[in-house]
Amino acid sequence: MKKALLPVILFLIGFKTSAQDKNLTIIPAPAKITVEKGFYHLTKNTPVSFIGFKQSPITLKDFAATALLLKGVNATGKQTLNGGLKVVLDPAMQIPDEGYRMSVNAGGIKIISNTEKGLFYGLQTLLQLIPDEGDAIPCTEIEDYPRYKYRGLHLDVGRHLFPVSFIKQYIDLLAQYKLNTFHWHLTEDQGWRIEIKKYPKLTSIGGFRDQTLIGKLKVKPEIYDSTRYGGFYTQKEVREVVAYATSKYVTVIPEIEMPGHSLAALAAYPQLACGDNPGPFKSGQIWGVYKDVYCAGKEETFRFLEDVLDEVMSLFPSKYIHIGGDECPKDRWKTCPYCQKRIKDLKLKDEHELQSYFIQRMEKYVNSKGKQIIGWDEILEGGLAKNAVVMSWRGVKGGIAAAQQDHDVIMTPGAFLYLDHTESKSTEEPITNGNYLPLSKMYSYDPTPAELTQTQQKRVIGVQANAWSEYMASPDKVLYMLLPRLFALSEIAWTAPEKKDWINFSESRVPAHLGWLDRKNMMYHVPEPIGAKDTTIKAGSYLLDYKGPVKGAKIYYTINGYFPYQTDYLYEKPVTITVPPNQERIIKSVVITPSGKRSSTVTVHLVNKPESNSNN
Ligand code: ACM
Ligand code: ZN
Numbered sequence: 001m002k003k004a005l006l007p008v009i010l011f012l013i014g015f016k017t018s019a020q021d022k023n024l025t026i027i028p029a030p031a032k033i034t035v036e037k038g039f040y041h042l043t044k045n046t047p048v049s050f051i052g053f054k055q056s057p058i059t060l061k062d063f064a065a066t067a068l069l070l071k072g073v074n075a076t077g078k079q080t081l082n083g084g085l086k087v088v089l090d091p092a093m094q095i096p097d098e099g100y101r102m103s104v105n106a107g108g109i110k111i112i113s114n115t116e117k118g119l120f121y122g123l124q125t126l127l128q129l130i131p132d133e134g135d136a137i138p139c140t141e142i143e144d145y146p147r148y149k150y151r152g153l154h155l156d157v158g159r160h161l162f163p164v165s166f167i168k169q170y171i172d173l174l175a176q177y178k179l180n181t182f183h184w185h186l187t188e189d190q191g192w193r194i195e196i197k198k199y200p201k202l203t204s205i206g207g208f209r210d211q212t213l214i215g216k217l218k219v220k221p222e223i224y225d226s227t228r229y230g231g232f233y234t235q236k237e238v239r240e241v242v243a244y245a246t247s248k249y250v251t252v253i254p255e256i257e258m259p260g261h262s263l264a265a266l267a268a269y270p271q272l273a274c275g276d277n278p279g280p281f282k283s284g285q286i287w288g289v290y291k292d293v294y295c296a297g298k299e300e301t302f303r304f305l306e307d308v309l310d311e312v313m314s315l316f317p318s319k320y321i322h323i324g325g326d327e328c329p330k331d332r333w334k335t336c337p338y339c340q341k342r343i344k345d346l347k348l349k350d351e352h353e354l355q356s357y358f359i360q361r362m363e364k365y366v367n368s369k370g371k372q373i374i375g376w377d378e379i380l381e382g383g384l385a386k387n388a389v390v391m392s393w394r395g396v397k398g399g400i401a402a403a404q405q406d407h408d409v410i411m412t413p414g415a416f417l418y419l420d421h422t423e424s425k426s427t428e429e430p431i432t433n434g435n436y437l438p439l440s441k442m443y444s445y446d447p448t449p450a451e452l453t454q455t456q457q458k459r460v461i462g463v464q465a466n467a468w469s470e471y472m473a474s475p476d477k478v479l480y481m482l483l484p485r486l487f488a489l490s491e492i493a494w495t496a497p498e499k500k501d502w503i504n505f506s507e508s509r510v511p512a513h514l515g516w517l518d519r520k521n522m523m524y525h526v527p528e529p530i531g532a533k534d535t536t537i538k539a540g541s542y543l544l545d546y547k548g549p550v551k552g553a554k555i556y557y558t559i560n561g562y563f564p565y566q567t568d569y570l571y572e573k574p575v576t577i578t579v580p581p582n583q584e585r586i587i588k589s590v591v592i593t594p595s596g597k598r599s600s601t602v603t604v605h606l607v608n609k610p611e612s613n614s615n616n
């Protein structure tokens with residue numbers, strides 16, 4: 001009997017292991033991966049060679065040396081014929097852009113690509129394969145390349161700003177997860193954050209606000225912190241960030257908002273608003289949309305914006321410049337003699353066409369400097385500028401319309417990709433704007449709309465998640481909102497849909513990556529126990545069947561309604577909770593990680609009462 005069962009058990013164990021090992025611990029999941037038997041031992045004495053380069057790849061070598069050293073591997077760059085880690089540039093190799101191949105066998109590791117960027121991504125994959133303990137890297141063959149060429153992450157530094165050191169950490173995270181674009185949202189109603197030498201008041205006045213809302217928007221009475229807030233990035237710091245990003249193969253796209261979201265600029269230069277002698281204005285103290293915007297009738301507005309963009313374009317080598325275009329109320333334009341004269345002179349139909357004129361005029365300027373604009377999907381209204389790339393944020397309709405008009409599109413619909421939405425509905429969560437976006441929903445998103453033709457689908461050049469910082473006043477809050485959802489963004493942006501696998505992602509790879517973050521004591525959102533859900537159940541018993549969402553973390557629970565601590569029941573395996581007739585139990589569960597972080601509590605209300613009773 002025992003003998004007969006053994007092969008079955010081995011088969012089942014083997015099956016389970018291979019299911020978990022499917023993508024090893026790699027995020028984003030590679031295009032093709034086969035996991036083979038055996039390991040290669042990467043030690044601190046493993047020789048590392050860079051082969052096929054015309055010039056020494058300083059950036060890549062520096063990155064490899066630093067990153068490997070952090071993992072305990074002393075990459076000396078010594079050339080060897082056999083064994084070790086080989087990083088090989090082969091311009092003749094056939095692989096889609098940004099792709100690489102990696103082979104790990106008992107004799108060594110080889111990463112090969114036709115570009116340095118591909119090798120960089122290969123090294124990122126290797127770093128994810130180096131275990132926390134020991135040095136054994138599983139033997140594997142990987143061929144990998146991205147689904148989209150634009151893989152972006154945005155950060156709003158207008159509502160709250162963050163130190164350069166944090167911007168660099170953010171760029172590191174992007175690069176680790178194979179994103180290639182950092183969209184830096186630099187100007188807002190509540191603060192102008194980039195030094196412009198020709199207009200110093202943009203930062204000395206527009207860079208500051210007198211106080212900040214501390215409650216939720218629209219909750220009356222509004223309450224404020226009574227504290228002046230502000231700051232900005234000098235051009236020197238901007239150059240430093242751009243150079244840093246370049247060393248991580250990340251492009252930085254600056255956003256200078258127009259015509260709306262410009263109150264801080266108007267506080268500095270009120271003459272750029274509508275009418276005669278407009279203002280005075282103050283930088284915004286609450287969130288939302290302000291009615292005071294740049295005047296579209298005054299030539300001075302365009303001279304100002306062209307000057308600003310001249311300085312911006314000299315700082316950012318990016319092909320794209322984002323000029324905003326979203327949420328511009330037309331109230332002031334409707335009553336402004338200058339705007340109305342412009343409408344009349346140009347025979348425009350209405351204020352939407354005036355907005356279109358505004359964007360198209362700025363686009364021509366940007367194009368004349370050899371660059372292209374990106375705008376939020378409102379730039380479709382009143383006619384799209386000629387070469388504009390559209391960022392679809394109000395759902396996917398704008399993106400679909402733009403692709404149908406042969407424009408490039410970046411998908412970033414709020415319901416799927418806005419990081420200011422809460423990850424858990426629990427009242428224990430910190431303040432957010434109240435919208436709900438769990439990891440599973442973000443992971444489920446496919447940026448390429450099925451309703452487009454194949455040719456139109458090619459216009460969807462990529463995808464991006466946005467971190468609006470109204471409710472992110474500290475770097476740690478940004479990390480809390482970003483992680484682990486960054487992992488979902490990474491996989492949506494890089495991995496072909498047929499290779500995505502929610503169970504493997506959420507139950508195997510995400511816990512491994514969160515375990516690393518925890519070891520580094522980084523801030524992140526601790527997910528609730530896998531399988532747990534706030535619910536009321538009418539039954540005499542309930543099976544707690546949970547999994548840990550963070551490697552190394554523990555799940556604790558109570559059955560008496562008390563808030564669970566490490567001193568309560570430790571969840572070790574599925575356990576049945578029973579309730580005698582006519583009684584109820586409140587089961588509360590929590591995840592507590594090795595570094596002491598907690599998830600929100602999940603409550604199961606178990607009621608064993610006849611239906612008639614429970615209705616009373
Ligand atoms: C946006 O979220 N207003 C682009
Ligand atoms: Zn005007």
